Every structure is written in structure tokens, then in C-alpha cells.
Amino acid sequence: MSKILIRGLEFGYEAAGAGTPVVLLHGFPFNRTLWTEQIEALGPHHRVLAPDLRGHGETAATSAVATMEEMAQDVSELMEKLNFSRSAVCGLSMGGYVALALYRMFPLRVRALVLADSRATADTDEARANREAQAQQALREGMAPIADAMLPKLVSSGTMARNSEVGARVRKMIMNTNPEGAAAALRGMGQRRDQTRLLSRIVAPALILVGSEDVITPPPDSEFMHREIGGSRLEVIENAGHVSNLERPEQFNESLARFLRDLEV
Ligand code: MLT
Secondary structure, eight states, X not given: OEEXXXXXXXXXXXXXXXXXXXXXXXXXXXXXXXXXXXXXXXXTTEEEEEEOOTTSTTSOOOSSOOOHHHXXXXXXXXXXXXXXXXXXXEEETHHHHHHHHHHHHOGGGEEEEEEESOOSSOOXXXXXXXXXXXXXHHHHHOSHXXXXXXXXXXXXXXXXXXXXXXXHHHHHHHHTSOHHHHXXXXXXXXXXXXXXXXXXXXXXXXXXXXXXXXXXXXXXHHHHHHHHSTTOEEEEEXXXXXXXXXXXXXXXXXXXXXXXXXXXX
């Protein structure tokens, strides 16, 4: 893990491998270690950057709302400073919201887009109110109740039965998240804009991945993005829930590597 000062905040990140550049953006409330298996698998052919988004992992938190635009601006500057100026960008869930904001704000940064277990729509009023309640709970009680509430939705019951290690890793990431950073991101996600009209304007090659058992951003959200993004590819990761890259790393890595390889021909 390395650190760099960007926009007045210290950011933790992992950079590894050699070859064409790929940026991996984690979901909420995780950190760069979500991508350990992908960094290892992509390393021989790609230079991979996996930052901790603001308020997560080793990156400092601020009490201000962490909007998707703020995080996209962070990622853009990190890419510039670390020589990833134009890269394939893969975001899982909240990382996908940030990837879409990055594409809207800095389209030239994005050589190709991978949206995993994510969606383009904004929150409903009810979802926004739930996020605010969760933000207040995180600030008041810490991350344990957030982990208890989220874990059964994040990881499919099949994965839990097959490999309890995945659940333990997800819980550890959640427990390591700074409650202030989590609250700022929850409020940022609650405020995020509807990106559905952006989809038909995306001209970068796009891959959409989703776990067949994802109950947070279910397959129809991905099918919608696939219909709207011209020429996009949709692949369903069978028997995986919302953290499909952790639950089925071989399948996820195979889809991602194939897509990245096809960009080069
Ligand atoms: C995530 O995994 O990033 C979050 O669950 C996304 C969300 O809550 O909308």
C-alpha cells in the first residue's frame, strides 16, 4: 500500500503489475482490498491502480458529503498523478456510480468502462431517507450495526454456505471503515444524480457484470444499462450476490480479462 496527497487529503492506494492501465473502484463501505484477487490476476498484463476512495480504507475522511462527483474528481487527479491518465475503469456498486460520474466529467480518462453490480438510477426518496438513518447510526454506534444489516444482502446465501471466508472478509472491510467516512458516502450516494440519460451517450467500450443473486443491484438494473449503452457486453456471474468479484473470482476475472484483451485487438 502506498500513500499520496491529493486535493488536501491523504489517499491510500495499491498499484501493481505492468501493461495497459486499469483502475479498480471499490463499493461501499469497502476498500482497495476488495480487489486483491483481481490485482493478482490482471497483474501480468495490466498496470492496476486500486485506490481507497475518500473516507474508506487508508484514505482520510471528511465530514462533508462525499458526492460521487467529489470522488470522481479525486480519482481523476489520482489517475493524472500516478500516470493512469487514460485507463479502463472498473467500478463495483458505489465504484460504478463513481465510474459513471468520472465518465460524465472526464470522458477522455476512460478508455473503457466496466460496471459491476451497479446501476444508473438515483435513489428513491425512501432509499435516501434510509441512507440518512444509516449515516446517523454509523456516527452514533459505529460500523457493527451497519455490518450486521448489510452482510446478508451483500453476500449470497449460497456463497455463505460454500465459503464463510468471504463473509468474514466483507465484515472486516466494513468494520475497518471510518464511520465518518461511511456517513459522508451514504449521504453522497443519497444525493447522486440519475445517470440514465448518460448511458446512451457512452461511446467507450463497456462491460456490465452482475451476480445472478445480487439483491442490492439486481440483474434487471444491469440489463437496463446493457440495453442503453450501445455495443455493451453483459455477463452474469452465476451463483454470486452483490460482491460478485469476491464470491466468484475466477468467473469475474475471466470476464474482465477477456474484455480487456479484446480492447487490444
Ligand atoms: C455498494 O456496494 O457500493 C452499495 O451497497 C451501493 C448502494 O448502497 O447503493
